Amino acid sequence: MLVNKTKLDTMEEKKNIDNPIVLVLAADQNYFEGLWITLVSLFLYTDTGRHLKIYVFDGGIDNEGKDKLVSVLTKLNTNFSIRWIEPDISRFTGFLSMGGNYMAYSRLLIPNNIEDPKVIWLDVDLLVLKDIETLWEVEMGGKALAACLEAPQTLFRDDVSNLENFDISEDASYYNTGVLVMDNEKLAQNGFVEKNLEYLDTELGNYKFWDQSSINVICAGNIFTLDRSYNQVNTIGGGFEFDLEIAKVNDCIYHFLQRPKPWQKYRRTVFSQIMYTIANVSGLKLKELNSSKNTVERAKYKYPILLHNISLAFGYLIRRSKNDTEIVNEQFANIKENNKHLNKHRNEVEGVLQLIVTRCLEKIGENE
Numbered sequence: 001m002l003v004n005k006t007k008l009d010t011m012e013e014k015k016n017i018d019n020p021i022v023l024v025l026a027a028d029q030n031y032f033e034g035l036w037i038t039l040v041s042l043f044l045y046t047d048t049g050r051h052l053k054i055y056v057f058d059g060g061i062d063n064e065g066k067d068k069l070v071s072v073l074t075k076l077n078t079n080f081s082i083r084w085i086e087p088d089i090s091r092f093t094g095f096l097s098m099g100g101n102y103m104a105y106s107r108l109l110i111p112n113n114i115e116d117p118k119v120i121w122l123d124v125d126l127l128v129l130k131d132i133e134t135l136w137e138v139e140m141g142g143k144a145l146a147a148c149l150e151a152p153q154t155l156f157r158d159d160v161s162n163l164e165n166f167d168i169s170e171d172a173s174y175y176n177t178g179v180l181v182m183d184n185e186k187l188a189q190n191g192f193v194e195k196n197l198e199y200l201d202t203e204l205g206n207y208k209f210w211d212q213s214s215i216n217v218i219c220a221g222n223i224f225t226l227d228r229s230y231n232q233v234n235t236i237g238g239g240f241e242f243d244l245e246i247a248k249v250n251d252c253i254y255h256f257l258q259r260p261k262p263w264q265k266y267r268r269t270v271f272s273q274i275m276y277t278i279a280n281v282s283g284l285k286l287k288e289l290n291s292s293k294n295t296v297e298r299a300k301y302k303y304p305i306l307l308h309n310i311s312l313a314f315g316y317l318i319r320r321s322k323n324d325t326e327i328v329n330e331q332f333a334n335i336k337e338n339n340k341h342l343n344k345h346r347n348e349v350e351g352v353l354q355l356i357v358t359r360c361l362e363k364i365g366e367n368e
Contacts, residue, residue: 020053021136022116026087026106027124028059033263033286034124035061036069037275040282042128043076044359050133052080055114057087057106072282076363085113095200096210099259105211107180108196111187118185123178125261127254127274129247135230138181143224144190145215146181148231150174151257159213161206168220175223177212178255179231192218233257234271240341243270247352264288266297268338270349277353281360300335308332 023042027035035056046052061084070082092105107121120135122128140146156174157163163170187193199214200207207213216223228236229252246252247270254271256262262272263279263286279286288294300307311328314320320328342349 018051020051020116021048021133022053022055022114022119023132024055024057024107024110024114024119024121025124026057026059026103027061028101028103029061029065030101031103031124032061032065033279033284033288034126034261036072036282036284037263037278038122038124038126038128039069039073040076040284041126041278042122042132043073043080044278044356044363045129046077046132048131048133049079050136052077052132053116054080054082055119056082056084057103057109058084059087059089059103068283075367076360078367091197095204096208098210107177108193108211108214110182111184112193114184116184119182121177121180121182123255125256126178127256127271127278129274130229130251130253135179135181135226135253138224138226140181140183140224144183144186144192144222145175145219146224146226147175147177148179148226148228148233150176151233151235153235156216159207159209160217162203166217166220168217172220173223173225174216175212175225176231176233176255176257177215178233178257179226179253181224181226190222229253231255234269240270240338240345244341244345244348244352247271247274248348250352250355266294266301268301268335268342270352273349273353274356277356278360281357300332301339304332304335304339 025035025038039054043052066082066084073080073082087103087106087109089102089105092102095102095105098104104123110119110121120132138146154174155170156168156172157170159174160166160168163172195218196211196214199217200211203214203217207217232246232252233255234257246254254274256271256275262269262275266272266289276286278284296307308328311332312325315325315328
């Protein structure tokens with residue numbers, strides 16, 4: 001299932017790799033910024049003495065980007081290695097795509113192609129504001145997988161239309177697969193790879209959420225439920241104060257579940273500001289945020305009343321539909337509400353962001 005091409009960090013042989021924490025991620029060039037933010041945040045918040053053994057399923061990331069990422073990570077922690085693996089994703093192209101992207105399906109290859117007995121899978125739209133060693137040490141109660149429940153508004157029956165065919169009740173636990181602890185030995189013994197691929201082939205049309213659907217079906221009853229802090233999806237809560245309180249606790253993995261991602265479209269939520277701060281202190285240029293569309297998006301937050309009135313006037317000239325006008329009004333109402341909360345809690349937000357800058361400088365100082 002894998003093309004036999006790997007690039008191994010040349011320093012790996014010099015490092016103590018006994019008892020490592022094993023991490024697996026996947027990205028292509030379009031999600032490189034997400035990979036960068038996920039790994040840099042993880043390095044900022046992880047203080048383990050264990051070796052971090054990282055595999056990245058590489059969908060075509062340029063070598064310059066890889067070198068820059070490794071250089072930044074080395075400033076934060078020298079006790080790690082990265083192996084870049086080029087997956088054969090042709091097996092997945094008949095399945096549902098994620099906006100034309102199939103890289104997340106790579107996690108289905110792990111039990112048969114990663115030799116380590118246990119791994120942590122991480123999506124690349126995460127802020128890892130939590131020591132990853134605490135997740136590594138979670139006792140899984142004999143289960144093959146560990147994951148967090150999906151947001152409460154998404155139920156198993158909302159994804160899979162024929163649960164009765166698999167003897168799964170409609171109110172069975174349903175999990176988000178953006179953060180997984182995987183017992184590779186148990187999964188391989190259970191035929192995880194083959195069963196998932198067969199399900200995705202034969203049940204196409206009966207599920208909605210890609211390989212998350214198949215993993216939930218194939219592993220039903222064999223998933224340990226993690227504490228919500230290990231995958232705080234941004235569809236839960238959503239209010240400014242709610243996010244701020246989580247950010248102040250500073251102990252979660254935050255998941256930007258919805259698209260577009262904050263490195264693709266400008267946002268002023270608490271966690272998007274954290275993401276931008278991490279990008280800034282680590283030297284990552286978020287190119288899409290400099291586009292003309294995002295220049296307008298920034299202006300909406302800076303001059304919401306003016307831009308709202310201009311938008312309404314323009315809509316009147318082009319005879320915008322009533323429904324479209326309501327969408328515009330709702331968008332600006334959300335922007336104005338967000339700005340109100342940001343102004344009210346400006347000092348608290350700036351304090352959270354400053355802690356990240358300080359943490360980064362301290363980490364770099366420790367490894368110089």
